[in-house]
Amino acid sequence: DTAVSQTPKYLVTQMGNDKSIKCEQNLGHDTMYWYKQDSKKFLKIMFSYNNKELIINETVPNRFSPKSPDKAHLNLHINSLELGDSAVYFCASSSRGEKLFFGSGTQLSVL
Amino acid sequence: AQSVTQPDIHITVSEGASLELRCNYSYGATPYLFWYVQSPGQGLQLLLKYFSGDTLVQGIKGFEAEFKRSQSSFNLRKPSVHWSDAAEYFCAVGLRDGGFKTIFGAGTRLFVKA
Known part of the structure; x- marks a missing residue:
């Protein structure tokens, strides 16, 4: 009964490819997020959706495009992958935006 | 700009010893603190949070933290560390900026020695 699940757990791909990461939460939360954790463990918010509406969009390259088909799902599509995109990407959800529930992460390696 | 500083990149304590992880924040108003x-290999799990009220907050797994406005600090403590506490610990500030945004510190890696 995973509360926030994201797939795949590992993603290895070549530079220039396009890839997607999927996230689903079964907590009934209205807000979902994408965070990026770099190799030094630094966590930075990328996007936030509230009830399918984009409400936070940090300075992320437009190669990254989030999509929320409904409030239980938030996917992340990345075009033209670059070496610097290698990181762990975490999906999270919350109700009223306060306590975050995290997925277990997707480790993206761009070769 | 809002920021969170965790001055210790890593800390090593002996099992059974007490622990204090430091956190300082920069924010104009009273922040939400976490x-x-x-x-390893997992997402983050909330230990505790402070929004208002009693400045000493209790969390899960025997952790507590104290909010000190005068020092802009929110240090995490545990009286007796267990080997299973070895992990990465993140202090965070929450603020409303459009939506609710959580800004994380760089983390402190805790090592526990037998």
């Missing part, structure tokens, strides 16, 4: 823990 501590999260991340075990």
Whole structure:
């Protein structure tokens, strides 16, 4: 009964490819997020959706495009992958935006 | 700009010893403050949070934290560390900026020696 699940757990791909990461939460939360954790463990918010509406969009390259088909799902599509995109990407959800529930992460390696 | 500083990149304590992880924040108003823990290969889990009221807050797994406005600090403590506490600990500030945004510190890696 995973509360926030994201797939795949590992993603290895070549530079220039396009890839997607999927996230689903079964907590009934209205807000979902994408965070990026770099190799030094630094966590930075990328996007936030509230009830399918984009409400936070940090300075992320437009190669990254989030999509929320409904409030239980938030996917992340990345075009033209670059070496610097290698990181762990975490999906999270919350109700009223306060306590975050995290997925277990997707480790993206761009070769 | 809002920021969170965790001055210790890593800390090593003996099992059974007490622990204090430091956190300082920079924010104009009274912030929402959090501590999260991340075990290897896992996402983050909330240990405790402070929004208002009693400045000493209790969390899960025997952790507590104290909010000190005068020092802009929110240090995490545990009286007796267990080997299973070895993990990465993140202090965070929450603020409303459009939506609710959580800004994380760089983390402190805790090592526990037998």
